[in-house]
Amino acid sequence: MPHAHGPTLCSACPLAEAGLPPAALGAAGAAIGVIQVAKGQLRTCEDLSNHFAIVRKGALKVEFLNPDGRAEIAGFLFQGEVLVCSVSDQDVAITALEDAAFCDVRPDRIAQDVAGAAAALTRFTQAVADQSGLDQRRLIQARSGPVEDRLMWFLEDVAARQKSDAVHLPMPRSDIAHYLNTSAESVSRAFTNLRARGAIETRSPRRITLTN
Amino acid sequence: MPHAHGPTLCSACPLAEAGLPPAALGAAGAAIGVIQVAKGQLRTCEDLSNHFAIVRKGALKVEFLNPDGRAEIAGFLFQGEVLVCSVSDQDVAITALEDAAFCDVRPDRIAQDVAGAAAALTRFTQAVADQSGLDQRRLIQARSGPVEDRLMWFLEDVAARQKSDAVHLPMPRSDIAHYLNTSAESVSRAFTNLRARGAIETRSPRRITLTN
Numbered sequence: 524m525p526h527a528h529g530p531t532l533c534s535a536c537p538l539a540e541a542g543l544p545p546a547a548l549g550a551a552g553a554a555i556g557v558i559q560v561a562k563g564q565l566r567t568c569e570d571l572s573n574h575f576a577i578v579r580k581g582a583l584k585v586e587f588l589n590p591d592g593r594a595e596i597a598g599f600l601f602q603g604e605v606l607v608c609s610v611s612d613q614d615v616a617i618t619a620l621e622d623a624a625f626c627d628v629r630p631d632r633i634a635q636d637v638a639g640a641a642a643a644l645t646r647f648t649q650a651v652a653d654q655s656g657l658d659q660r661r662l663i664q665a666r667s668g669p670v671e672d673r674l675m676w677f678l679e680d681v682a683a684r685q686k687s688d689a690v691h692l693p694m695p696r697s698d699i700a701h702y703l704n705t706s707a708e709s710v711s712r713a714f715t716n717l718r719a720r721g722a723i724e725t726r727s728p729r730r731i732t733l734t735n
Numbered sequence: 736m737p738h739a740h741g742p743t744l745c746s747a748c749p750l751a752e753a754g755l756p757p758a759a760l761g762a763a764g765a766a767i768g769v770i771q772v773a774k775g776q777l778r779t780c781e782d783l784s785n786h787f788a789i790v791r792k793g794a795l796k797v798e799f800l801n802p803d804g805r806a807e808i809a810g811f812l813f814q815g816e817v818l819v820c821s822v823s824d825q826d827v828a829i830t831a832l833e834d835a836a837f838c839d840v841r842p843d844r845i846a847q848d849v850a851g852a853a854a855a856l857t858r859f860t861q862a863v864a865d866q867s868g869l870d871q872r873r874l875i876q877a878r879s880g881p882v883e884d885r886l887m888w889f890l891e892d893v894a895a896r897q898k899s900d901a902v903h904l905p906m907p908r909s910d911i912a913h914y915l916n917t918s919a920e921s922v923s924r925a926f927t928n929l930r931a932r933g934a935i936e937t938r939s940p941r942r943i944t945l946t947n
Contacts, residue, residue, distance in 0.1 A: 575864070587871070587872050587875055589876075589879075595875045595879060597871050597872075597875060598871075607864050607867045607868055607871070608864070608868040608871075615868070630857045630860055630861075631854065631857050631858075633857075635847070635853040635854075635857075641847040641853050641856070642843065642847075644853070644856060644857065644860070645842045645843050645845075645847075645856060647860065648842055648856070648859065648860040648863060649842075651860060651863055651864055651867070652787070652819050652820070652863055652867070655819045655863070655864070655867030655870070655871075656819060656820040656827070658867070658871055659799070659809055659810075659819070659820075659867075659870055659871060659874060660799050660809075662871060662874040662875065663799055663807045663809060663874065664801075666878050666916065667801075667807060667916075704878065704879075
């Protein structure tokens, strides 16, 4: 028997922050479905036309596929962040960096006659624009300046998004190198230099503490 | 005396494409104001919180300002394109590359009780996401691969957005070089090479024809 209500909104969800009334989500999860993705599992953007994917748990890697088939890492998404991709652009792949779940949100199925729903949807549009503006700024920062500065920026950016100076890196070094548009060797050297000058401490390859 | 209705929507406007009923725009331009920007005039993103700027005429340059004050060109916007920037991120500057106008859209002032308005707003959210996905893909393409390939990609991208193989480039060469993350000399060389192999014809510095 299907349950009578869809999933509840996480506190980190931009729909919750926009003040969407729970009643607007409809019965039986009409407006939101939760999709589990096992670590390493890949999905295309194709089934996201008219949908929005919002990370519920874990972390996702977003890649754009070039016409020649080469994948370019566009970024990483953590809890509460919206996957912003073009529906006219099917060549986007999302991979779970660890066991993850995302909410598949259908704004067109949100009951807009529930008091406050339409205003919340308008605020959600702004949240999508916010996420997108940050995504673009990150793409520029990731590719500008010396590798050591870029790596430090990346660690600070992840720390801010995870709201902790003890940074959890769910992605391998090779993904960080690709995202920063450089080689794995340069990233290793930059990690060594940041440790040497006391900017970070390495607790394990995937756990870094910012010391500033 | 203020006119009784706001501006009409251009056919290229994503609000028009989303099917927004004109009656939802409210009287006296409640939801849309038209702002003229003279060539070279600069505006910050600050007055765009809860607003969207959509290019009505001309072309805009979008720059992100780094903490150290350096400006990075994030992209260019042509008619019908939405400026997608973070409201939490005031360090965005938009400059008119030629005499331009944009619509300052306030989605929260769109009358959502007009039939069809809420559904159109939902489609507008998707249009913002589309624009943003393309913006991100462009940022990656602009900075990946040999300069000559990047310049050719840039010219083809502008041609597609202007819907013409006779490309009008409203930005100076120095802006193209900056956007492609390279030097003005490299861009000049790439233009020369593209002409030499017959991929483009130069009618004037600002008018390029794609020959393929």
